Amino acid sequence: MNYDVAKNLHDVLGNLPEGVRLVAVSKFHPNEYLQAAYDEGQRIFGESHEQELKLKQETLPKDIKWHFIGHLQTNKVKYIAPYIDMVEAVDSLKLLKEINKQAAKHDRVIKVLLELHIAQEATKYGLTPDACRQLLAEGEWRELHNVQICGIMMMASNTDDEQQIRKEFMETADFFDEVKAEYFADDDAFCERSWGMSHDYKIAVECRSTMVRVGTTIFGPRVY
Numbered sequence: 108m109n110y111d112v113a114k115n116l117h118d119v120l121g122n123l124p125e126g127v128r129l130v131a132v133s134k135f136h137p138n139e140y141l142q143a144a145y146d147e148g149q150r151i152f153g154e155s156h157e158q159e160l161k162l163k164q165e166t167l168p169k170d171i172k173w174h175f176i177g178h179l180q181t182n183k184v185k186y187i188a189p190y191i192d193m194v195e196a197v198d199s200l201k202l203l204k205e206i207n208k209q210a211a212k213h214d215r216v217i218k219v220l221l222e223l224h225i226a227q228e229a230t231k232y233g234l235t236p237d238a239c240r241q242l243l244a245e246g247e248w249r250e251l252h253n254v255q256i257c258g259i260m261m262m263a264s265n266t267d268d269e270q271q272i273r274k275e276f277m278e279t280a281d282f283f284d285e286v287k288a289e290y291f292a293d294d295d296a297f298c299e300r301s302w303g304m305s306h307d308y309k310i311a312v313e314c315r316s317t318m319v320r321v322g323t324t325i326f327g328p329r330v331y
């Protein structure tokens with residue numbers, strides 16, 4: 108192994124305040140890297156490709172909680188529905204309904220986050236705040252009993268401008284509060300704010316993140 112996964116993992120964990128959980132983003136890294144993190148107690152792993160995830164899920168320990176963190180195509184949902192713990196980046200009602208349908212087939216409830224698009228880049232996926240408001244206002248999600256909406260996920264702009272990143276995180280935190288008050292005030296499960304990656308997770312935890320998704324800092328650069 109080229110990277111001291113155990114040491115890097117503990118360094119990251121040491122930077123997380125109480126109540127903030129780590130999603131170890133293991134996409135494009137081999138099983139031995141994941142196993143090394145698992146052996147140190149890490150149980151939540153983030154992946155973004157269905158086929159790669161399938162191979163890992165079949166061979167690695169069964170008590171791993173797999174988070175799908177990338178853009179998920181609706182036609183791929185059926186493959187991960189039997190085992191996925193959380194789909195972090197739901198950005199349409201269509202996808203939400205498909206996850207619900209496939210989860211029902213396996214008699215499961217799949218946790219999801221709504222992905223908010225705040226960043227300046229046009230390429231990023233996600234719901235604009237208004238699109239997210241509209242999705243919730245329309246109310247069809249209330250009938251979907253095999254998905255549990257647990258909070259909001261977002262990616263900040265890919266920039267070195269710390270002020271900009273902070274602004275985007277805080278805007279998302281405010282949006283979380285708005286949605287929480289309006290739709291989920293009595294729902295304790297709606298509690299997750301997933302933001303922060305390798306280059307900005309320390310800022311994220313200062314901006315009310317409850318879940319950071321860190322890959323490179325733990326496992327090294329990805330080999331595509």
Ligand SMILES: *Cc1c(COP(=O)(O)O)cnc(C)c1O
Nearest residue numbers: 132176304305306320321322323
């Ligand atoms: C790859 C990825 C990450 C992790 O990025 P690093 O810079 O390697 O920490 C986090 N979130 C999402 C959505 C990703 O696709």
